[in-house]
Amino acid sequence: MKTSATPGGTAATLADKNGNARTWHEPEIITGNQTFASITEKIASINEGKTPTGWYIAFGVAAFFAVALFAQIGWLFWKGIGIWGLNQTIFWAWDITNFVFWVGIGHAGTLISAVLFLFRQKWRTSINRFAEAMTIFAVICALLFPTIHVGRIWVIYWILPFPNSMEMWPNFRSPLLWDVFAVTTYFTVSLMFWFVGLVPDLATLRDRAVPGSLRQKVLALFSLGWRGGNKQWKHYEKAYLLLAGISTPLVLSVHTIVSMDFATSIIPGWHTTIFPPYFVAGAIFSGFAMVMTLGLVARKVYGLENFLTMNHLENMNKIILVTGTMVGYAYGCEFFIAWYSGNEYERFAFINRAFGPYWWAYWSMISCNVISPQLFWSKRIRTSIPAMFVISIFVNIGMWFERFVITVTSLSRDYLPSAWKYFSPSIFDIGMFIGSFGLFFTLFLLFIRHLPMIAISEVKGVLPQADPHWYHQDDHGANGHSVNGGNGHGTHKNGNGQKEEELAVKNGNGNGH
């Protein structure tokens, strides 16, 4: 039994019954024969070089819309939420749609950083940093909408339960209050996770900065005295694992609570038991689409093809296909059960969605969310950059429409036909939605400019060189140790070498038939 000495990638070689070598290859995660030094150089130089003109232009546009958003919010506080297109029947429309839309976007970051970490998906290291950043910025945009929806903004602190002289408490039975807890917890944990992951990279940037410069001082402050010592790494990895464990239930809980904003009511089309897992699947679906959109642009602009390889993109497209199909399954279940229930209100709610006045929104949702990701069954489309870019944007459009369809179609036609109304957005509905994109991109551009958008230390951990046995390959070829990496941090204990050899011998002999 021999280990093939391929640079990078993992390979295991077994002899078949005729003694011919057979090799199983896993593709390399990071391409281009990177070294530890070349990775640091590549990622850190993005933050250290001169700011490109294109960045200023993009930042100017994004900041303009962000400022416009805050101007509109000022007007909203002055006039009240009547400046939106809301009416007596539809008391919730684009504001809640935008809230759910942005919270959903955030979920991919948590899934990538926590769930994929627990599942030892090493390819996650190339995308987790900017996906986590995206999570934080998306949650900021999301929190904005329910906050400004309250109307009397000056008493917003009433949503927090604290002992007060009025002896007044929020309604603990309201899912809207659970949202406050769920989303703020989510924000706090995501921020912590993101920051803990950043510490070693901030220290790298600190050590590369001009000594004594302000930049170095700021970086030194936030890198918390990181020296990269053995003990520090040990603590770091434990903290990382624990945070991943804490974040994993949050992937499910946040959107579950959001779904309960609707599902705890008894409105047909809202009150249905599949909502919690269905919302979670939809959130991951939309989040991955956004990671894809942003990732493709960053990859092109900063030349990150060796880090965000076609393999990464294909994996993400597969997740988009799976979650998109789950969402399609939920649409189907809802429609079937509405019919199966025999309940005329349930049936009406769904027929009305598909063929009522909002048919255009429903079919936009179906074509973008259910049909467009199905194209990823084809490997050619799954590996075509223009195709995946377009589909990722379609998915985002579709997921916005999904929340709009759920919210507005059920409200617009309730039990009393004389109260039926049609919702038309006002200029402020549209302006604030665009403004939230402005805010999101402003924050994201600042992040790309000032922080490493790829986790330098984690990417190094998945290089073949990070395996403790990699350097010994020539010494004892009999053990193909490179087959088993750690969790992406390059720590890896191997079992008893003697025993492994015995096993391998047994296995090699065990193929005759």
Add this chain to the structure above:
Amino acid sequence: MQLNSQTYRLSDTGKVGTMALAVGVIGIVGCAAGFYVDRTHFFHAYLVAFVFWVTLGLGGLFFTMLHHLVGADWSVVVRRISECLMITLPLMAILFIPIALGMHELYHWSHAGVADHDVLLKAKAPWLNTGWFFIRAGIYFSIWSVLAWMLYNASIKQDLSYDESRAQTMQRISAPGMLVFALSITFASYDWLMSLDPHWYSTIFGVYVFAGSFLAVLSFLAVIALSLRTQGVLADTIRLGHYADLGKLIFGFTVFWAYIAFSQYFLIWYGNIPEETIWYQHRWDGSWKYVSLFLAAGHFLVPFVVLITREAKRNLFVLRAAAIWVLFMHWIDLYWLVLPNMPHAEGAAGVHFSWIDAAAMLAVGGVFFWFFWQRFTANAIVPVSDPRLEVSIRYTNA
């Protein structure tokens, strides 16, 4: 029990298969007696037992397809066990016959003329009618049998020679397989379990049954592998790292099951619409209340607390006990889904465990296990030529 180190086949297995078959026969005799003593109870008990074992077959199918789809390394060493579980699905089609014969006892909606007086059943008649019910069952079993057979065959052929393309073939089958699997298990759970109360509906029901089924198969894999280990079989192939991973998955899917179960309960409780809450009311009547509470504690809290630590998942005694417990709770779960819908005399609401329940489990289980064991011993008990096998054996999960 001997493992041939050349062919990786089990020999000298004693009388495992014969004993399973004997248990099955005893169960069948018990079932026959039960049929004469209490026909209604027998059919309900049989439905529970049937669904219990069929969900293990379906769980095996899901595990195998998932393994191929994600290209997992670690699970190669337990794959043959899950494959032999899924290949029982064609057999389960035959074991469905008693349910077809017991339609009248089990499904209120199948009574002639019942829809004339019931506006909801009238509205549902295009779906809930005997003919279409049988055709659907035929479709489910055809889908499952074809998928299981294709994957099983490809895997056995893979043993014969080293050929990487076979792994791809199985992956290609698994992708669309997953899609039809999801749809068929959903509709099968609507048909066989949800329609026991034909007025009631819940969109999450299919996911609930799936969650229980996957959790059960993970536990079953752990139990089988650990039992082989006590005989010294595959002790250095399925290693601590593999058990730790099975333990993590059992823990994770315990939480997932609880999440789905809670979502369904909580939204119905909160909405408080009588036509929905009645289903839980039936499970709160009389002594059913204690079964419901036991289900919440036993299916979630116990495995959650027991398996939460790293040490527990690596302690094979604890893991085995937890896995057996989870399987027992899976049976309680199905019992709790089915039996409260059994017609009972006025004022006699409550759980009435009977020897017939045990007889039905032994009957279906004995035949199931005999067939499983027969397939398991017919070939190598690990996929010996799988390209990832070596990686899987080496897997330490430090």
